Amino acid sequence: MCKSRMARIPFGPLFLLGILAAAAVLALSRPAGAQSLLDAAKKEGKVVIYGSLESGIMDEVEKAFTKKYGIGIDYWRAASNKVLDRVLTENRSGRPLFDVVVTNRGPMLFMKKENAFGKYVSPESANFPEDVRDPDGVLSPIYRMVIVGILYNTKLVKPGDAPKSLDDLLSPKWHGKWVIPDPSRHFTTGVWVRNLEEFYGKDWLAFAKKLADTKPVLAESFIPAAQKIISGEALAGITYVKYVHIFGKEGAPLDYVRLPKMLADGHHVAIAAKAPHVNAAKLFIDFFISREGMEIMAKEGEFVTAKGLYPPIKDAEKIKAIAMDELSDVEYKKWAAEFRKIFVTK
Amino acid sequence: MKAASVELLRPASSASWWRDPFALTVIGIAVVLAFLSIYPTAMLFYGSFTTTPLGETGKLSLSNYVTAYTDPETFTLLLDSFVFALGASAFSLLLALTLAWVTVRTNAPFRGIFELTAIVPNILPPVLIAISWTLLLSPSVGLLNAVMKNLFHLAESPLNIYSLPGLMFVEGLILTPLAFLIINAALRGMDPALEESARILGSNQFQIVRRVTFPLMRPAILAAGTLNFVRALESFDTPAIIALPARIEVFTTKIYREALAAYPPNYNLAATYGVSLLAVALVFVVLYRRFTSRVETFATVTGKGYRPHTIDLGRWKFVASAGALGILTLMVILPIVMLFLISILPYYHVPTLETIQLATLKHYAYIFKSDRVYRAIGNSLFLAVSGATAAMFLAALTAYITVKTKVFGRGILEGLTFLPWAFPSTALAIGLLWGYVRIPLPIYATIWILLIAYVTRFLPYGLRSVSSTIVQIHRELEEASRACGGGFWTTLRRILFPLMRPGLIAGWILLATIFMREFSLSLFLYTPSSEPVGPLLYFLWLDGLTGPLGALGILVSLVSAILVAVARRYSRISG
Numbered sequence: 054m055c056k057s058r059m060a061r062i063p064f065g066p067l068f069l070l071g072i073l074a075a076a077a078v079l080a081l082s083r084p085a086g087a088q089s090l091l092d093a094a095k096k097e098g099k100v101v102i103y104g105s106l107e108s109g110i111m112d113e114v115e116k117a118f119t120k121k122y123g124i125g126i127d128y129w130r131a132a133s134n135k136v137l138d139r140v141l142t143e144n145r146s147g148r149p150l151f152d153v154v155v156t157n158r159g160p161m162l163f164m165k166k167e168n169a170f171g172k173y174v175s176p177e178s179a180n181f182p183e184d185v186r187d188p189d190g191v192l193s194p195i196y197r198m199v200i201v202g203i204l205y206n207t208k209l210v211k212p213g214d215a216p217k218s219l220d221d222l223l224s225p226k227w228h229g230k231w232v233i234p235d236p237s238r239h240f241t242t243g244v245w246v247r248n249l250e251e252f253y254g255k256d257w258l259a260f261a262k263k264l265a266d267t268k269p270v271l272a273e274s275f276i277p278a279a280q281k282i283i284s285g286e287a288l289a290g291i292t293y294v295k296y297v298h299i300f301g302k303e304g305a306p307l308d309y310v311r312l313p314k315m316l317a318d319g320h321h322v323a324i325a326a327k328a329p330h331v332n333a334a335k336l337f338i339d340f341f342i343s344r345e346g347m348e349i350m351a352k353e354g355e356f357v358t359a360k361g362l363y364p365p366i367k368d369a370e371k372i373k374a375i376a377m378d379e380l381s382d383v384e385y386k387k388w389a390a391e392f393r394k395i396f397v398t399k
Numbered sequence: 400m401k402a403a404s405v406e407l408l409r410p411a412s413s414a415s416w417w418r419d420p421f422a423l424t425v426i427g428i429a430v431v432l433a434f435l436s437i438y439p440t441a442m443l444f445y446g447s448f449t450t451t452p453l454g455e456t457g458k459l460s461l462s463n464y465v466t467a468y469t470d471p472e473t474f475t476l477l478l479d480s481f482v483f484a485l486g487a488s489a490f491s492l493l494l495a496l497t498l499a500w501v502t503v504r505t506n507a508p509f510r511g512i513f514e515l516t517a518i519v520p521n522i523l524p525p526v527l528i529a530i531s532w533t534l535l536l537s538p539s540v541g542l543l544n545a546v547m548k549n550l551f552h553l554a555e556s557p558l559n560i561y562s563l564p565g566l567m568f569v570e571g572l573i574l575t576p577l578a579f580l581i582i583n584a585a586l587r588g589m590d591p592a593l594e595e596s597a598r599i600l601g602s603n604q605f606q607i608v609r610r611v612t613f614p615l616m617r618p619a620i621l622a623a624g625t626l627n628f629v630r631a632l633e634s635f636d637t638p639a640i641i642a643l644p645a646r647i648e649v650f651t652t653k654i655y656r657e658a659l660a661a662y663p664p665n666y667n668l669a670a671t672y673g674v675s676l677l678a679v680a681l682v683f684v685v686l687y688r689r690f691t692s693r694v695e696t697f698a699t700v701t702g703k704g705y706r707p708h709t710i711d712l713g714r715w716k717f718v719a720s721a722g723a724l725g726i727l728t729l730m731v732i733l734p735i736v737m738l739f740l741i742s743i744l745p746y747y748h749v750p751t752l753e754t755i756q757l758a759t760l761k762h763y764a765y766i767f768k769s770d771r772v773y774r775a776i777g778n779s780l781f782l783a784v785s786g787a788t789a790a791m792f793l794a795a796l797t798a799y800i801t802v803k804t805k806v807f808g809r810g811i812l813e814g815l816t817f818l819p820w821a822f823p824s825t826a827l828a829i830g831l832l833w834g835y836v837r838i839p840l841p842i843y844a845t846i847w848i849l850l851i852a853y854v855t856r857f858l859p860y861g862l863r864s865v866s867s868t869i870v871q872i873h874r875e876l877e878e879a880s881r882a883c884g885g886g887f888w889t890t891l892r893r894i895l896f897p898l899m900r901p902g903l904i905a906g907w908i909l910l911a912t913i914f915m916r917e918f919s920l921s922l923f924l925y926t927p928s929s930e931p932v933g934p935l936l937y938f939l940w941l942d943g944l945t946g947p948l949g950a951l952g953i954l955v956s957l958v959s960a961i962l963v964a965v966a967r968r969y970s971r972i973s974g
Binding site for chain 2: 127131141238243271274284303397
């Protein structure tokens with residue numbers, strides 16, 4: 054595992070002391086070059102974004118962005134490993150069609166290593182603490198965290214019967230009744246399983262095996278996992294806590310287990326090495342990680358890293374999130390093979 | 400009837416061949432066909448023998464084959480693939496035989512309706528059938544399971560779609576129409592005199608079936624079985640929906656996992672499994688061809704206009720109808736009902752009498768408002784119209800050359816169309832990715848690679864539909880045109896194309912309906928801006944958006960049904 058513990062930040066008030074209300078002021082009074090950037094961006098007319106951010110949230114960002122600058126967003130959403138594949142192959146073919154990529158930290162680091170991104174340090178980056186910024190000036194600071202927890206169906210599971218901890222999932226009554234994205238196929242879930250070391254020390258793999266022995270339902274990624282809990286195909290499962298709000302506001306019966314600590318993954322945004330709409334891309338990134346952009350995301354259910362902004366989820370401010378250590382592609386390949394043995398083929 | 404007319408079309412003065420439009424056309428078609436079919440095959444091989452990622456050139460090596468065939472999972476994969484294909488094919492044969500027998504040989508009431516089986520696949524995309532059955536037989540939320548649990552007071556769901564039998568069942572339903580077409584035609588073409596003789600010699604009904612009918616049908620049954628075996632082996636629709644969650648690995652899911660779901664993706668290994676799948680498919684398609692040639696040479700199949708003897712089932716005729724209706728219910732009615740249900744439920748759950756009152760049209764409103772749905776429908780319409788036109792133009796010329804002329808090399812043309820016939824979609828897609836990623840034309844990552852893929856893969860379907868009309872056109876008509884001074888292109892444009900029109904139109908519409916919701920090729924080749932309807936349906940399913948999925952599914956099926964009705968009118972005119 055990559056040992057740089059850069060993103061080991063508990064979520065909440067401790068985090069991001071650097072962000073002050075000044076961010077909002079900064080956003081309003083753009084520096085001198087801003088007008089020419091805006092003009093150039095307007096000429097380009099649109100920005101093409103690939104990412105794993107939920108379409109509904111990007112819709113809200115787009116509304117505000119387009120209203121403010123008159124520039125449209127062309128957004129393609131897919132799971133993070135599909136985003137990675139698309140970006141890398143387009144890049145190798147020499148004809149990238151995207152301007153901006155927004156997804157989880159692991160794939161972002163991988164794409165950075167493969168030279169898929171260009172350098173861009175947004176003026177907004179200054180509002181983030183040093184340790185969440187990219188020293189190479191390629192990736193944006195970590196502007197939000199996706200927190201992985203246990204969600205359950207409140208219609209089918211009585212409040213008292215919900216699991217209280219990860220260990221509760223091992224009990225026979227949960228056998229085959231909870232869902233997890235297949236860690237041998239879904240990168241972030243693979244990283245999550247590997248990071249169980251945080252809770253179980255050197256026994257983490259033994260614990261993962263016990264989890265696998267309860268024959269959980271396997272899903273493609275976190276959204277299908279949440280959907281399976283909503284539809285009742287599973288009663289509980291491992292997925293993002295934010296879905297409590299995102300799907301809950303449409304009436305889905307979801308709540309999350311108040312675990313003492315939860316693992317979380319950072320998110321970055323970056324500009325393509327050969328962005329066809331380079332100015333619109335810069336303008337978008339500035340807006341996206343500004344206080345205004347993060348307020349929109351928080352309102353839609355995201356755990357953004359700006360101080361004092363919380364999603365409309367009960368007890369959100371009490372959640373203690375621990376940033377996961379990323380896996381390199383070689384490490385993931387090795388662990389994915391192991392996870393396939395214990396979760397899939399056994 | 401099979402007359403040589405090349406000489407006729409050649410200019411009388413033996414001018415140089417490069418100024419002869421006919422020779423140029425033959426060469427042009429050969430080049431296009433070779434490029435469509437051989438190039439991706441070669442690039443698929445190249446991808447499997449190199450170790451650098453897609454888009455970079457590298458050294459050749461055998462290491463991918465070593466990796467693939469030293470992996471112990473590969474052997475479970477081979478076994479599961481074969482068991483699955485065998486089971487699905489056998490099940491489809493059983494259903495097809497029953498349906499064909501009831502419609503052709505009995506006096507069961509309403510048997511004409513069951514003939515509609517043949518057009519089901521043109522209306523209901525396989526992905527939607529698989530999804531509907533998942534929602535019907537999922538162990539936790541399956542509608543049929545819930546109904547059975549209530550009826551029989553069961554604690555556990557009796558059936559589980561996420562299993563090898565579940566996979567075979569759904570694939571078998573999807574493949575039944577294909578087997579029905581072959582068996583139905585053979586049953587119709589059978590000479591009743593043979594059965595009549597057996598009857599006169601004192602055989603009872605059962606003995607006739609066993610000693611006469613079945614042996615006569617054996618080549619058709621073998622052909623249908625082999626064809627469905629290979630179709631199941633290379634199908635990706637059902638495995639994508641059922642095998643992945645069921646933790647069953649077949650060839651196509653393995654290719655998918657290596658190419659699209661791995662981190663990072665490994666297109667080399669995907670190509671290696673693609674080559675293996677292509678090899679297996681080729682072997683079985685060759686076998687199928689041998690069986691069909693035997694069907695054709697069988698003395699029982701003649702062009703006489705008779706109807707075979709129908710068996711009076713007495714009171715059992717209603718049972719026969721009920722049985723056929725049951726099969727049709729499994730194949731069409733239940734899936735459509737399920738799609739309709741999910742399209743009107745606000746969110747997916749097992750509906751009860753109370754929740755059915757929540758029924759809403761909001762998902763229909765959603766698909767008419769969503770930019771992504773609009774774009775997907777636009778892309779699919781473009782692919783359907785331009786793809787079907789290009790494919791039918793190519794098919795008409797190819798069919799003309801191979802059927803009507805004796806030009807040198809027409810056997811090669813025929814051979815070139817054979818390859819796409821056997822090419823599994825997943826393997827073709829991987830070959831095309833390797834083939835076009837480096838070509839400095841805007842093909843890779845655009846809608847054009849989808850168009851090329853569609854035309855390549857489905858050209859044989861177009862050929863079949865024009866070939867049948869082209870043999871009916873007597874060469875006198877071409878001769879007349881020649882005599883009046885018409886050149887090759889004039890004859891083609893003024894005489895042959897108009898006469899081939901019914902076949903061309905029927906084929907065009909058939910291809911258009913296939914292209915409207917093509918899935919297996921598209922999933923590998925699309926880009927965000929060229930996303931067609933097929934992958935969109937799959938992503939709606941993955942993201943759990945069953946409401947919009949149902950609404951879009953119903954819409955696509957409705958459009959296809961209308962197209963098919965028009966096509967049937969045209970093919971009847973031609974008949």
